[in-house]
Amino acid sequence: MTVRNELLTAAGAAVDEAVTWLATADGEWRSARFKASGEEVTAADIEVESRVTRVLAARTPRIPVVGEESSPTGSPLPERCWLLDPIDGTMNFARGAPMYAVSLAYVYEGVPLLGVVHAPALGRRWTTPGRPQEARPVAADLGRAVVGVSGTGSAHGGARRFLDRVQDDAYRVRMQGSMALDLVGLAEGWLDACVSIAPKPWDIAAGVALCHERGRTVIGAGGEAFTFDSPVLLAGAPGVARSLADLWEGHSASA
Numbered sequence: 001m002t003v004r005n006e007l008l009t010a011a012g013a014a015v016d017e018a019v020t021w022l023a024t025a026d027g028e029w030r031s032a033r034f035k036a037s038g039e040e041v042t043a044a045d046i047e048v049e050s051r052v053t054r055v056l057a058a059r060t061p062r063i064p065v066v067g068e069e070s071s072p073t074g075s076p077l078p079e080r081c082w083l084l085d086p087i088d089g090t091m092n093f094a095r096g097a098p099m100y101a102v103s104l105a106y107v108y109e110g111v112p113l114l115g116v117v118h119a120p121a122l123g124r125r126w127t128t129p130g131r132p133q134e135a136r137p138v139a140a141d142l143g144r145a146v147v148g149v150s151g152t153g154s155a156h157g158g159a160r161r162f163l164d165r166v167q168d169d170a171y172r173v174r175m176q177g178s179m180a181l182d183l184v185g186l187a188e189g190w191l192d193a194c195v196s197i198a199p200k201p202w203d204i205a206a207g208v209a210l211c212h213e214r215g216r217t218v219i220g221a222g223g224e225a226f227t228f229d230s231p232v233l234l235a236g237a238p239g240v241a242r243s244l245a246d247l248w249e250g251h252s253a254s255a
Contacts, residue, residue, distance in 0.1 A: 115206030136189025151197030183207025193236030
């Protein structure tokens, strides 16, 4: 078995553990409280992170797990690591809405190389390697693009002006409440583009791996290749991603 296949097998087993347990999580497990950052968290988020971490620690003991609920925001990432969002879309999960997912990625030197996104309520899983030939083509022009937007809870002042411009220039805007599923939507082609404001590494790593595999362009502020320190993620066909980057730069210049 190749190293890549070993990693994918480990990731699959860890996500299986999470999904099996989530099928039993109800009641108080879904009750949300607020973190110091203002984001919602449930007991299920913490339990899923613990369960996934245990599986990965047993199968890949030399690769650290960096998870949303146990790792301090802003700390440098190890050279290689697992990046885990135990429940991306916690607000949806806590309210019984189906658009949430377990998102797990293997990252080397800041580049997501492998991703698994599983949406339990939808009964769907997306992995790399997947079936990129089955992805639908996406719009090449922003004026014809359906754009997924997430991270708006942290969008203040200038960022809201940027989102207004996206609303004006895009064909349609959709808000699903999950950065991971927005990126899955772009990878699969049910969205033409996506914008994520203030993304954290665990929010988007697995989805970025899926988008890269399917040939989507993923850039950050300044129109450069996306890195985890970028204040925004912009993705789609090359021209659409570039148009979104121009809108972002325009709002930054006028802020």
